[in-house]
Amino acid sequence: MNHNNNKQPIYDVIISGAGPVGLFLACELALAKCSVIILEKAENPYSPLKQLPFGIRGLSAPSIEALYRRGLLKELEIYKRLKSPHQNSGIGTRRQVGHFAGIPFHDGDIDISQWKYRLPSSTDTSLISEMEELETILTRRAETLGVEIKRGVALTSFYQTEEGVTVQSGDQSFQGKWLVGCDGSRSIVRKAGGFGFAGTEPEFTGYSAKVDIADPEKLKPGRNVTAKGMYLQSQPGYLIIQDFDGGAFHNGEKPVTIEHLQNVIRRISNTDVTIITLHIATTWTDRARQVTSYRNGRILLAGDAAHIHSPLGGQGLNLGLGDAMNLGWKLAATIRKKAPEALLDSYHSERHPVGAQVLDWSRAQVAIMSPSSHARALNAIIRDLMDTRDGATYFAGRVWGVFTRYNLVGSDHPLVGHSVPNFELEDGSKIGEFMDEGQGILLDFDRNPSLKTLASEYGDAIKYTSGRVKEQLGLSALLVRPDGIVAWVSVGKPDEKSLIQTADLWF
Structure with missing residues (x-):
């Protein structure tokens, strides 16, 4: 980190809030060699409220993949003990594995063959995690990476200039180049930062x-x-x-x-x-609101600070972890001046639609849970739909985040914008295991020397990986962003011009 004339450190990023979202974002930034400080108002991270039922969360497919790709999934005790019961399920079992508005869907009704890009080597689609354990693991990783965490230090005010942000906590001040509010549904950063917060009022x-x-x-x-x-x-x-x-x-x-x-x-x-x-x-x-922009100058928001909705279905944590995974590498590249000018703007353009979709998903559940005759009629119809194979598969795919996709320009291939399949190489290694350093990956199934040369021109931003895989899905090469999102694919001889255009766009 740098210092100003008063010898006060200038951090690359100040994060308000040491919940899972703030901690995971800090890990992503520190992985890219950014200096990070987290200010957390609570002195004790172990709140009794986390012992309540909502202290236990279901991690969805994108969250599980994110933890896996950073080597964190193996630290969860639940992952060490269990395998998800629906991962390799078949028709015939009737184990409840999720719900929509309290209406269950069952293991044996889900047709995972409809999810073309989820390979046998993929991570689970859902996993139960305790908030305390997740925060403990993320705190340990953040501190190992050099993140400074100050507890009992509440952000009280801040102001930004073109060069940076000054944050006040009582009589203490902190200097940073960027400030990210991960401080929850009543976010001080959001309220003081001039963010619009649009949405609907609660029913219950x-x-x-x-x-x-x-x-x-x-x-x-x-x-x-x-x-x-x-x-x-x-x-x-x-x-x-x-x-x-x-x-x-x-x-x-x-x-x-x-x-x-x-x-x-x-x-x-x-x-x-x-x-x-x-x-x-x-x-x-079930108040459902979302900021109209995830960024205001050098101030950004993530997690519940950017969007609030009912906790039905446990979507909030997963949405926040997705924000952190999307923002971390983009903000780090911007700080390191290794990013195209518009890269940071893609944080809002990609995550805002995902957040809006989750808010509507929450509203839809409330609409069929209210104690009215109209709601009961809708509930009965949805229940019938969920009791079919296609219905259960659709609802499971939505609840578990399997359908999450960014609308990326430059290709109409259905895999572009999706999470990269966890391809298994012939030696048994898997692509997700190559992503723990937070780099992009150029995955070449045909060992093309020109692609290796091209990747080297981007320095350590893109890791070249080659080799045959057990299930190639008809592809010859892929470019994968640091967050695991496929940015470019080739189904035959690689079009190097389009690859360069895509690599320049993101790297």
Whole structure:
């Protein structure tokens, strides 16, 4: 890092927020030799709220691939112990492996052959992870890479110039070239940075709570939609409730008392169930908003700071990790002056549509969960569709992020803009294992000397990798971005002119 005249360090990037998104972004930047400091307002990273049901998240295919490509997936304990039950499934089993608005889809109904570019060597499509464990792993990696993490230091204000950003935290100040807000749904960076935040207001107040119940048998098992809302006792004493009050209680920001929670669960469940102890509770809503631009000068946003929606289906964490993976290499290349001028602008143009799609996905779930006759009618139709093979395959593909694709210019091949298949070479190595240093890859199945020469002209930005693979998918060569997205493909003799144009565009 540089220093100003007062010997104060000037960081390449200041990140506000040490959640999974801020930590993963810091890892990506530090991997590219950028100096990074994270300011986190909480002194203790281990919040009791992370012990609630929403402290456990389902990682989708893009998130699993991102962790795998950086060598982090193998550190997850759940990954060490389990293999996803639907990875090599066949018709005939009926194991629930996901849901849409509480409507399950099942293992044996999913036709993975429809996903042409998911090879047998691909990573799992979904995986359960605990937030605490994920943050611990990312913190360890960030610190190993030289990231400075300051806890108990809340960003209070900032200002930017054409050259950089000055951040204040009480009487402390920090200098950086860029500031990225990863500080959650109530982001100070977003509010102070002049970002538009457009969207829709909530339909319900959601509750997540850990309680002791005197008579738990009065609550039906599983997810229950009633005339007043929805309740779920996922484990003994863990309650999730949706009260369609227009988000009134959450917006009032009142504490959740044992009396209030008992009144809500009694009304929603139409029982006289009794809560004897309230250990911890939090509220949430389905408010769905997104910033109109992910960048304002030298200020950028990622994760919940850029978009908020209901936690139904656990899409938020995956959306934020996708932001970090997309932004990290682009911002690093910009800082290192190794990027085309418009590269950083592609962060907004690629991630904003993905975020908008997730917000609509969330709204659609709420629309068929409300306790109205219209919603119940829609729910029944969706349930029938999901009980078909094509329906289950579609919903699984959406929930697990298999269909995620960027609309990249320069080629109409269906693989361009998609995540690179995890090709397995003849020696057993896999392409994802070659990406842990955060470089682009020119993958050449035919060992073409001219392609090797071309890759060398981009220095260490592009790693040339060659060799036969077990399933070639009719391709002869691919150019893969550092985030694992395919930017160029060749199905025969490589068109080197188009390859150079694409490489110049990204590198």
